[in-house]
Amino acid sequence: MKDKAISILLIEDNPGDAILIREQLMYTDNQLQLHCFDLLSKGLEFLSSENIDAVLLDLGLPDSQGLNTIEQVRVKKPSIPIIVLTGLDDENIAMEAVHRGAQDYLIKGSTTGSMLFRVIRYAVERKSAEEELKNSLEKLTRALHGTIKAMAMAVAIRDPYTAGHQKRGANLARAIAEEMNLDPKIIEGIQLAGMIHDIGKISIPAEILSKPSLLSNLELSLIRIHPQVGYDILKEIDFPWPIAQTVLQHHERINGSGYPAGLKNGEILLEAKVLAVADVVEAIASHRPYRPAYETEEAMSEITEKQGILYEPIVVESCLKLFKDKKYSF
Ligand SMILES: [Fe+2]
Structure with missing residues (x-):
């Protein structure tokens, strides 16, 4: 940023103020490019077509008044740093302006050219640091999604049945979570946990997993260790969602x-309660190595009968709504 000339868009309808700001800034840095417009509409048009580093914005314009002006700029270019430059000396409005995305709030006539220039430089640098941080977080999240997909694929290579079950279960768990109006971050975690919820089954001999008859008690007890094995595989990965616990x-x-662990209601994560219902419904409605698929109605009867006993009632209600009212299908 240091060597590059900064390009500023000034949206200011008072010609006297605009001239003063131009003179102050040009005196501080004659490399700086300043583009002035007296209407928000004209300024926004220019903003969408040109490469601008920051916007100096008056809040009292002929075509836009007040804090809404900030939002209109942000809608046009969400990542642009906005510095409000107004005649209104009001602390509450200044705070609100910052909450709505302005980088700074300056009172006309109270700044020297060098102060104004410094504020612009800081705003541009800060915004670019924020963008970098946002990009690396997005990159990290993509890498974590990739990690989970890779694990799901590893399961698919060994055991296609479990892989298909996990995928359909994950999609249903997500749909239930959305029906429950859960926070998007929680919904994301539920789906990702669903995609690998049976990963612990890689410790179970393939002949048991694909056995075409009912399992013996010994075989069942072997199968029952899979949540713990899954947890042990995942517990060291610091996911931003409680994947291992789910x-x-x-x-x-x-x-x-x-x-x-024989946990009871309050001890079980909401994520796990959602996944439990999706898992059971998918398992009943799907073909198993030892029996054909049952109708979806069978699965709905199972969760309805055990609602409040085995399964969280809100989760069951949301699942029933999906299948009955919204015609969900796998
Ligand atoms: Fe399982």
Whole structure:
């Protein structure tokens, strides 16, 4: 940024103020490019076609008054630094302007050219640091999604049945979470946990997983260790969602009859309660190595009967709504 000339858009309808700002800034840095417009509409038009580093914005323009002016600039270019330069000396409005995305709030006539220039430089640098941080967070999130997909693929290579079950279960869990109006971050975590919730089954011999008859008690007890194995695989990865815990708890039931820990209602994560219902519905409605698929109605009866006993009622209601009213299908 240091060597590059800064290009500023000034939206100011008072010609005297505009001239004063131009003179102050040009005196400080004659490399600076200043583009002035007296209407917000003209300024926004220019902003969308040119490469601008920051906007100096008056809040009392013929075609826009007040804080809404900031939003209109942000809608046009969300990442542009905005410095409000107004005659209105009001602390509350200044705070509100910052909350709405302005980088700074200056009172006309109270700044020297060098102060104004410094504020602009800081705003541009800060905004670019914020963008960099946002980009690296997005990159990190993409890498974490990739990690989960890679794990799901590893399961698919060994055991296509479990892979398909995980995928359909994850999609249903996401749909239930959306129906429940959960926070988008929680919804994301539920779907990702769903995509690998049975990863612990890689520790179970393939012949047991694909056995075309009912399992013996010994085989069942082997299968029952998969949430713990899944947790052990995932626990060291510092995901921004409780993936390992959700995987560990997806066979817990609210009356304490689940496994591996026999946790009760308040001890089970909401994410795991959503996944539990999606997992059971998918499992009943799908073909199993030892039996054909049942109708979706069978799955709906199972969760309805055990609602409030094994399964969280709000989760069950949302799932029923999806299948009955919204005709959800796998
Ligand atoms: Fe499972």
